[in-house]
């Protein structure tokens with residue numbers, strides 16, 4: 001398999017040839033894996049390596065559905081800010097499938113069909129940026145841009161054996177990313193190796209990152225033990241092995257307890273419900289998508305929202321509306337904000353004890369499609385990816401097993417350092 | 433009778449509240465962008481600084497205590513004039529002020545909604561996101577005369593402090609209670625309408641009570657053409673707007689807003705009267721800061737009443753004739769001052785002075801009405817680009833709405849005398865150089 005650096009060094013004609021091969025591959029495999037919802041017009045002369053863009057990020061002139069029927073025929077009138085310096089060097093090959101509006105962790109709930117895990121089509125690819133993970137793993141594309149609110153690039157990165165970074169909140173412009181929970185949403189890069197992810201982030205954030213000249217020697221790695229203990233055995237074993245690889249290279253392991261991290265999932269879900277219900281107000285059937293008739297305007301809006309939004313979206317909108325009602329606002333939303341502060345403080349405290357926090361990305365291996373039946377079972381899968389999101393910290397998922405991710409978390413705006421450690425780990429892992 | 437007002441003022445600024453679209457446009461839906469039409473994924477820009485500054489100036493002039501910061505809230509309700517079905521409105525910028533003995537509850541900023549035409553089912557988004565300053569009074573106005581005085585003086589203050597253009601409309605809601613029952617009247621769109629609505633509503637309530645009827649607490653709508661308030665068709669329900677801090681925006685830092693506090697209209701008037709100026713002339717001179725500046729300079733050399741009278745009768749007369757303020761006329765204050773100096777020292781006759789003044793005004797005016805030459809357009813475009821380099825930078829980064837802003841600014845600099853298509857062409861050429 002070619003590395004990102006090599007792909008970026010391809011000649012114009014070689015890049016075009018590779019691009020065309022990938023288009024053929026998508027055509028052949030999409031029925032099975034369903035990674036793409038829209039494939040961009042075939043470039044006669046692509047000239048650049050391929051980029052997949054999650055379908056909740058706008059690319060001017062290309063349909064942007066957010067995997068939801070309410071935007072089935074919406075053509076983006078502008079491009080996301082984060083793409084401006086990326087699309088000058090990469091060619092958009094298509095828009096990828098995800099859980100509608102990023103609201104889901106399995107990658108299987110798109111209104112246009114489930115996406116399948118690249119290693120086992122009976123299992124989930126992880127979400128919400130599932131299409132990106134699958135497309136990268138199957139080499140249907142070479143680079144991908146997704147979004148991460150509470151683990152949406154890290155979960156599919158782990159389950160599909162690729163790399164995904166949630167950048168520091170605020171580092172990359174969100175203009176052009178559809179809303180899920182605005183106080184937490186990030187546009188986030190994915191690739192098959194850390195080099196590729198760093199390349200994308202450089203262009204998205206207008207920075208330069210030096211990956212080499214970095215050594216694990218003397219680093220302190222903080223390991224919250226309850227997160228490790230709470231994981232499935234296969235996950236625990238793979239992550240322990242990865243930590244050992246780092247300590248063998250001279251890093252020091254610091255085991256800690258972090259009880260307040262348990263507030264992450266409930267705090268997040270209430271915050272997200274509230275913000276999401278506000279953001280989704282605009283989909284009233286008057287401006288976008290299909291529209292139901294009604295005797296009164298109110299009835300038409302209500303019927304449209306009732307008929308064309310998925311169950312999970314409606315659940316989140318209802319709960320958010322409930323949580324922000326005048327008589328409940330303090331009870332729920334304010335409590336969620338307090339929980340969020342507790343988690344952020346705990347994370348900041350952990351990073352005073354060492355340089356990085358290391359956890360599994362997902363607590364389990366990819367589950368069978370349809371296996372998790374209640375919303376709560378799904379929500380609990382975010383237990384690892386949630387805390388850095390609430391703390392606004394950068395978090396990288398690097399494969400440390402076929403479908404297991406090692407999550408590396410650093411202080412706010414230490415994205416470069418997180419990438420450097422990920423890159424160093426990748427090399428140690430591959431040299432074994 | 434107890435009357436309270438909620439007055440909405442369009443502050444003088446060229447850009448919308450959360451994007452760079454121009455605040456005015458001739459054709460429907462031409463001054464719009466992804467942000468002010470609420471496209472999926474579009475994020476607001478930081479609040480328009482000028483609008484915030486104007487709100488601070490107004491809050492100070494109304495004697496309000498300034499807040500350290502104001503938060504932008506989302507007010508949720510479904511209506512076709514709201515692009516995202518929520519309206520952004522700030523928490524108070526100042527509160528607890530007083531104006532003519534009427535307590536001011538608060539001053540805040542918000543964005544206007546689009547213009548919805550229920551009969552045709554059309555929406556014009558040119559107005560969506562246009563900045564508004566809202567002033568809320570306590571129900572301390574106790575007569576229609578007091579209301580008239582309040583509205584007149586408030587309008588004068590707005591114009592004098594350059595918060596709003598004299599030509600720009602004021603929108604208002606009012607609450608009127610003759611007895612113990614409070615009735616809200618919404619949808620008032622002119623200064624004249626405010627007084628007419630209060631008068632009509634007070635009369636309606638008094639007559640109803642005299643006939644032995646009972647008043648209900650309700651919201652009524654002002655019908656300007658019929659000159660009466662009408663009961664709202666909508667059922668009166670306890671609305672819950674689910675106010676929420678906008679997660680896309682940082683709080684507005686009011687403490688960092690530095691604005692000069694000019695002398696207000698009352699203080700200026702008092703000063704003029706003390707200098708021996710008659711009341712009517714003092715009122716006229718304090719309509720415009722430019723008049724006061726002329727007065728201050730010339731009254732050092734000439735008798736104050738003569739100076740004030742010249743401004744009131746001759747200068748203001750000529751301007752009123754053209755429905756212009758001195759600032760809008762584009763005539764330099766220095767030129768007017770030289771002319772007045774000659775007139776007041778009787779170097780030239782009053783007749784001659786008026787003739788010269790007319791020439792001065794019409795020369796400037798003519799420039800506004802004739803078509804701008806290609807050269808004028810090019811010069812104006814260059815000046816705009818130079819003055820707004822940050823916006824040019826944004827345009828180069830791919831922010832297309834920056835173009836509309838530059839177009840609007842150039843158009844305005846040319847006094848709307850050039851064909852916008854011509855400006856757009858020149859602008860594109862210069863930007864792509």
Ligand SMILES: [Zn+2]
Pocket residue numbers: 448451452453463464465466467468469561833
């Ligand atoms: Zn706009």
